[in-house]
Amino acid sequence: MALTEQEILAGLGKIINEITGISADEVTPEKSFVDDLDIDSLSMVEIAVAAQDEFGVEIPDDQLKNLKTVKDVISFIQA
Amino acid sequence: MKLGQGAPAARILAFGGYQPANVVTNDDLAARLDTNDEWIQSRVGIKERRVAGPEESEIDLAVQAGGKALAASGLSSDDIDLVIVATCTIEAPIPNAAGRVAHRLGITAPGAFDINAACAGFCYALAAASDAVRSGSATNVLVVGSEKLSQWVDSEDRSTVVIFADGAGAAVVGPSDRPGIGPVAWGSAGDKAEAIQIKDRRSFLYQEGQTVFRWATTALHPVAKLACERAGVDPSDLAAFVPHQANLRIVESIARKLGADNAVVARDIVLAGNTSAASIPLALSRMIERGEVQSGGLALLLGFGAGLTYASQVIEIP
Numbered sequence: 564m565a566l567t568e569q570e571i572l573a574g575l576g577k578i579i580n581e582i583t584g585i586s587a588d589e590v591t592p593e594k595s596f597v598d599d600l601d602i603d604s605l606s607m608v609e610i611a612v613a614a615q616d617e618f619g620v621e622i623p624d625d626q627l628k629n630l631k632t633v634k635d636v637i638s639f640i641q642a
Numbered sequence: 643m644k645l646g647q648g649a650p651a652a653r654i655l656a657f658g659g660y661q662p663a664n665v666v667t668n669d670d671l672a673a674r675l676d677t678n679d680e681w682i683q684s685r686v687g688i689k690e691r692r693v694a695g696p697e698e699s700e701i702d703l704a705v706q707a708g709g710k711a712l713a714a715s716g717l718s719s720d721d722i723d724l725v726i727v728a729t730c731t732i733e734a735p736i737p738n739a740a741g742r743v744a745h746r747l748g749i750t751a752p753g754a755f756d757i758n759a760a761c762a763g764f765c766y767a768l769a770a771a772s773d774a775v776r777s778g779s780a781t782n783v784l785v786v787g788s789e790k791l792s793q794w795v796d797s798e799d800r801s802t803v804v805i806f807a808d809g810a811g812a813a814v815v816g817p818s819d820r821p822g823i824g825p826v827a828w829g830s831a832g833d834k835a836e837a838i839q840i841k842d843r844r845s846f847l848y849q850e851g852q853t854v855f856r857w858a859t860t861a862l863h864p865v866a867k868l869a870c871e872r873a874g875v876d877p878s879d880l881a882a883f884v885p886h887q888a889n890l891r892i893v894e895s896i897a898r899k900l901g902a903d904n905a906v907v908a909r910d911i912v913l914a915g916n917t918s919a920a921s922i923p924l925a926l927s928r929m930i931e932r933g934e935v936q937s938g939g940l941a942l943l944l945g946f947g948a949g950l951t952y953a954s955q956v957i958e959i960p
Contacts, residue, residue, distance in 0.1 A: 605685060605891060608856050624852050 568592070571618065571637045578613040582606055592634040614640065646778030652771070653822020654960050655717065655782075655814040658710025659927030660703055661914060662694035662808050675800045682804045687890020691807030691915030693792045700732055700810075701739055704788035705746045707810035707923070712747060715814035717782055719748040722814075724780035726771055727756045728763030728787045728919040730948065731794050743786060753780065760838070761886045761947025762828070763787055763919030764811070765955060768943070769826035771815040786812040787919035796846035805889070806847065807915030811923025824873030824956035827865050831857070831950040838948035854950075858892045862952060863899035866944045869954035880905040881939030881959065882929065886946055887911035887921035902942065906934050918947060926959075935959050 566574075576587030583606055596602040602610070607630075611622040620640045622630070630636050667690045668679035682688055694703065704727055712719065727739040740754035753774075759766040764787035771783035788810035795802045815823070837853045840846065866885075870877050883905040885893050890911050897907045910925035917924060922943050929935045939959045946952040 603685065604852060605855050608852055609859060609891075609895065612856060612860055624856065627852075 565641065566618065568637055568641070571640050572633070574617050575614065575633060575636060578610055578617060582609045582613065590633055592632065592637065594633050595631055596633070597631070648776040648778035649817030650776075651818045651821040651823075652775035652815050653818035654957055655816050656711050656714035656960050657811065657813050657923055657927040657930060658707045658712070658714055659811045659924040660706035660710060660809065661692040661924070662698055662703065664693050664695060665690050666693050668804070671800070671804055675798070675803070677800045677804060685891070686805055687893075687909070687911055688804065688915050689912050692809060694790055694808040700729055700788045700790040701742050701746070703790065703808065703810035703920075704729075704739060704743045704786045704812070707788065707812040707920070708743055708747055708784055708786045710927070711812035711814050712784060715816070717814060717816070720750070721782045722749045722752055722784050724753040724771065724774055724783040725749060726767040726783060726785050728759065728767040728785070729756060729789055730758045730760045730763065730918060731789045731791050732756070733790070733793060739788065744784070747784070749784065759919075759945070759951040759953065760949055761888060761916070761918045761921065762945035762949070762951040762953045764922045765826065765943050765945035765953035766828065766951070768813065768815065768823065768957075769828065769953060769955060772823040775815060775817055781817065783815040784812065785815055786810060787921070787923050789918040789920045791847065791916070791918060794840055794847045799846065801851065802847055802849060805916045807917050809914055809917035809920045809924050811920045811925070811927055813923055821873075822958040824869065824875070826953055826955045827869040827872055828951075828953035829865070830952070831861070834950045837950060855889070855892065857950065858888060858946060859895040862944060862946055863896050865952050865954050866896065866900050866942060869944070869956055870942060873956040875940055875956050877902040877942070878904055879940060880942050880956070882906045882908065882935045882941035883944075884908040884922050884925050884929070884941050885944040887914060887925060888916055888947070896944070900942075905942070919945075930959065
């Protein structure tokens with residue numbers, strides 16, 4: 564069964580909080596990782612790896628650089 | 643034909659470390675490159691590193707660290723019959739480093755060879771030394787990791803010059819009645835060989851940071867756990883975890899996944915940068931010197947780097 568946007572968002576919020584210390588409440592779909600959340604490329608790799616464990620979807624490095632916002636990641640996981 | 647008789651087990655008698663005198667701070671680098679202290683500390687965790695001048699070679703660094711380990715071991719140069727130098731940054735590949743290091747330390751006619759397994763080199767060399775003692779190929783072995791990365795790094799490349807540094811670390815391995823060096827868990831991933839490379843003799847060191855970071859934070863904690871399993875040691879029984887000092891975030895990520903809750907985690911990169919094959923013995927010698935770890939405790943070593951290569955084993959702290 565496919566996960567809903569809300570379920571993925573909640574999971575991402577938890578992962579981002581664990582890796583960066585940013586509050587899960589801050590993690591909303593329209594936020595940009597770099598500009599709004601101040602997350603660097605290495606943290607993005609850690610988030611991608613944790614997301615793979617959580618959602619079972621691999622996000623390769625060459626795809627990762629195209630995922631600018633939280634919504635982009637949710638869409639990638641849902642696709 | 644008959645076989646030689648080795649010792650029942652091998653152990654580490656002593657460590658020694660050496661860094662060149664010249665300290666390069668993040669502010670020193672920021673003064674001439676587009677980088678800054680906050681960026682460097684947050685990405686790689688380094689505050690300062692040491693860089694050797696033209697008058698000091700990787701051989702000189704190895705002699706300093708090797709001499710310290712030998713002195714601390716209580717053995718004399720006459721007792722050593724095998725010298726192994728782990729290095730991937732030797733200025734000229736002929737002759738090897740080990741023979742020259744042995745000669746400078748007054749070690750007469752030992753077996754002498756270099757190992758290139760990049761940042762995993764020390765753990766590979768330690769495994770070879772342990773096996774040599776146990777098989778009877780050697781009685782006491784001097785193992786040195788020595789690197790002068792500064793001569794292979796582009797001083798204008800901010801992505802590498804902030805990370806890589808110079809230094810050396812050494813250990814003396816000798817016979818023992820009970821195991822002091824556990825079985826090695828080692829391997830390689832040649833499919834990712836291009837992720838860290840010096841392309842040809844006119845090129846500088848290049849690293850695909852994200853590829854290496856992803857590999858290091860996902861593929862290596864199982865290797866570390868396997869080394870524990872092979873030694874019959876639970877990660878919670880480790881007094882220290884000493885992974886290669888590649889990047890503080892990699893160190894902390896692997897430590898978290900390992901679950902070595904009672905272990906002191908080496909964070910020597912903060913003051914030493916990434917010194918490749920030297921980083922593990924350099925970190926351990928400093929941890930012992932500062933009393934951060936006690937003699938008799940168990941430490942898990944984990945080397946990993948270009949190749950890509952990796953190796954891990956449990957040791958008893960001398």
